[in-house]
Amino acid sequence: MKKISSTPPHAGRRRLLGALAVVGSVPAAARTRSSAMPQASTGVSSRQGPADAAFMADGVVSRERWLLRRDDA
Amino acid sequence: MLVESLGALDSRSRRHDVCVIGSGPAGATIALALGRAGFSVILLEAGRESWDEKSQAVYEGDLYGAPPLLPLSVSRLRQLGGASNHWGGWCRPLDAADFENKIDGIDTAWPIGVADLEPWLPEAMNILELSEFGPDVAFGEALREVPFRYSPPVNFGYKYGEEFRRSDRIDVALDSYVTGFDVDGGRIVHAKVRDSGGADRRVAARRFVLCAGGIENSRLLLWANAQSGGRVVPEPAALGRYWMEHPHFTLGQILLEDDFPFEFDQQGTVFISPTGAAMREQGILDIGLRIHPAKEGVARKLITELACVAPDLSDKVFRRFGKRLLCGLSLRASWEQPPRPYNRVVLGDRVDAFGIPRTDLHWQLEDFDRRTPRIAAGMLGAELAARGIGRLRLERWLDGLEDFPEDDETGGNHHMGGTRMSRDSRLGVVDPDCRVHGMGHLYIGGSSVFPSAGFANPTLTIVQLALRLADHLAGSLAHDGEQHGTVRVRGEVRT
Numbered sequence: 198m199k200k201i202s203s204t205p206p207h208a209g210r211r212r213l214l215g216a217l218a219v220v221g222s223v224p225a226a227a228r229t230r231s232s233a234m235p236q237a238s239t240g241v242s243s244r245q246g247p248a249d250a251a252f253m254a255d256g257v258v259s260r261e262r263w264l265l266r267r268d269d270a
Numbered sequence: 271m272l273v274e275s276l277g278a279l280d281s282r283s284r285r286h287d288v289c290v291i292g293s294g295p296a297g298a299t300i301a302l303a304l305g306r307a308g309f310s311v312i313l314l315e316a317g318r319e320s321w322d323e324k325s326q327a328v329y330e331g332d333l334y335g336a337p338p339l340l341p342l343s344v345s346r347l348r349q350l351g352g353a354s355n356h357w358g359g360w361c362r363p364l365d366a367a368d369f370e371n372k373i374d375g376i377d378t379a380w381p382i383g384v385a386d387l388e389p390w391l392p393e394a395m396n397i398l399e400l401s402e403f404g405p406d407v408a409f410g411e412a413l414r415e416v417p418f419r420y421s422p423p424v425n426f427g428y429k430y431g432e433e434f435r436r437s438d439r440i441d442v443a444l445d446s447y448v449t450g451f452d453v454d455g456g457r458i459v460h461a462k463v464r465d466s467g468g469a470d471r472r473v474a475a476r477r478f479v480l481c482a483g484g485i486e487n488s489r490l491l492l493w494a495n496a497q498s499g500g501r502v503v504p505e506p507a508a509l510g511r512y513w514m515e516h517p518h519f520t521l522g523q524i525l526l527e528d529d530f531p532f533e534f535d536q537q538g539t540v541f542i543s544p545t546g547a548a549m550r551e552q553g554i555l556d557i558g559l560r561i562h563p564a565k566e567g568v569a570r571k572l573i574t575e576l577a578c579v580a581p582d583l584s585d586k587v588f589r590r591f592g593k594r595l596l597c598g599l600s601l602r603a604s605w606e607q608p609p610r611p612y613n614r615v616v617l618g619d620r621v622d623a624f625g626i627p628r629t630d631l632h633w634q635l636e637d638f639d640r641r642t643p644r645i646a647a648g649m650l651g652a653e654l655a656a657r658g659i660g661r662l663r664l665e666r667w668l669d670g671l672e673d674f675p676e677d678d679e680t681g682g683n684h685h686m687g688g689t690r691m692s693r694d695s696r697l698g699v700v701d702p703d704c705r706v707h708g709m710g711h712l713y714i715g716g717s718s719v720f721p722s723a724g725f726a727n728p729t730l731t732i733v734q735l736a737l738r739l740a741d742h743l744a745g746s747l748a749h750d751g752e753q754h755g756t757v758r759v760r761g762e763v764r765t
Contacts, residue, residue: 248519248520248600248602248665248675248678249520249523249564249565249568249600251675251677252523252568252571253567253568253571258575258578258579259666260578260579262522262663262664262665262666263576263579263580263661263662263663263664264648264651264652264654264655264661264662264663264664265579265580265583265655265661266655266656266661269579269580269582269583269655269661270579270580
């Protein structure tokens with residue numbers, strides 16, 4: 198089975214997204230105590246995720262990808 | 271009290287009824303519940319009160335499979351409070367259907383039902399500081415809007431640190447890495463503990479509860495079994511296996527032709543999920559479809575693309591866009607993956623600074639992990655279109671012609687399974703009371719006991735299970751008929 202390196206190349210970006218997401222939601226004291234720790238919070242980090250960026254860059258239009266009604270076209 | 275290492279407790283005369291290993295949401299909840307009930311508890315935390323790089327390095331491990339999860343030294347925290355130091359606070363209880371088999375051949379059933387956890391829901395919500403959950407609201411016959419609630423998020427080390435310090439019932443020892451157990455007469459009698467200076471000690475107690483996390487519970491038991499010749503987990507067929515995550519991926523985008531009929535919650539999200547009946551009918555597992563507003567540029571691109579395939583509809587939406595009405599939404603999802611024995615925690619060849627083998631985590635998604643989001647998204651898209659609300663555009667990977675994206679969120683850092691609950695020791699490590707099959711006085715807390723995962727973030731369920739286990743332990747200890755009282759101390763903490 199394929200072995201993945203301990204640090205995937207894009208982990209830094211996802212870690213950064215996680216860090217951006219969690220700051221502001223952790224109590225100030227806790228944030229101060231743990232400012233250097235890894236942030237792996239989920240959910241909010243997805244909001245401006247890479248999928249939207251990939252969509253913006255996608256120049257191919259495929260009708261099959263749209264779930265349309267019969268009377269749409 | 272709270273001490274920097276186990277050595278600081280050696281001179282004290284104290285009887286501990288329960289030894290809890292790990293101070294995250296499960297361990298802290300059990301320790302506090304039992305301490306408040308009058309039992310003496312020793313809570314062993316491998317890390318220190320604050321995060322430090324050296325301690326965290328113990329969590330490094332190797333990932334096998336695809337797509338890649340976050341590195342194991344990033345997705346969890348080795349310090350007082352555990353992963354509650356960086357969780358997001360998203361909460362929802364599991365649904366009734368999550369405890370049942372929904373598809374022939376995929377074993378998602380728990381040996382307990384939703385009613386077995388409900389008595390502890392109010393207290394769990396209180397601990398996590400959650401407001402009341404509203405009811406699910408039907409969206410067509412097959413879907414429903416499901417509410418989430420958000421913890422501040424509670425950091426267990428921060429919230430309960432002062433109570434730990436002041437307690438005369440709970441002793442918290444930091445820098446106390448449990449490296450194994452002594453077994454005598456079919457029961458655990460000591461936890462073996464090593465501190466960062468290399469000093470080894472033993473902790474005796476009447477009950478032991480392993481709450482080290484969704485990966486560490488498996489790793490520590492695998493190592494304890496390897497050291498003891500299989501005496502700690504005498505029936506290890508499922509140990510480390512059936513490990514699960516919640517796959518997290520973007521499924522597509524929605525273009526609105528009319529007002530969105532749902533109200534976004536405080537995280538700017540609306541959750542839609544299939545009903546239990548729809549899951550069974552469609553042959554899918556549970557999934558949370560997460561809808562949130564997209565950037566304006568996404569809406570503009572959607573309108574442009576739609577103009578090529580449905581120009582009249584595109585014109586209609588463009589008029590909404592011109593009025594600066596909400597037009598574009600992103601659709602993400604997290605879902606339940608089938609529990610599989612080959613997704614598992616094993617001991618690696620590399621060792622940590624204490625000489626304990628590091629984790630090798632084998633985890634992969636399968637074709638079925640495309641089926642659940644593809645069908646559920648289709649159900650949502652059909653409902654949106656039929657009601658004239660909008661149209662859904664699906665990501666290409668859902669067709670099965672591409673691999674799962676490697677640059678998406680992939681997982682939620684929700685580490686579940688490995689010591690799953692089952693009445694059958696061939697299929698699980700703990701029984702419905704969270705007691706290790708075939709071993710006396712050893713229990714497991716945390717999401718590693720989940721037999722299946724639903725789609726809800728696991729912390730609320732972890733705390734419910736912890737409160738339930740604490741009540742079980744209280745009853746079990748009372749049934750022992752042993753007296754709480756003095757203890758002999760001979761260079762170790764003794765009960």
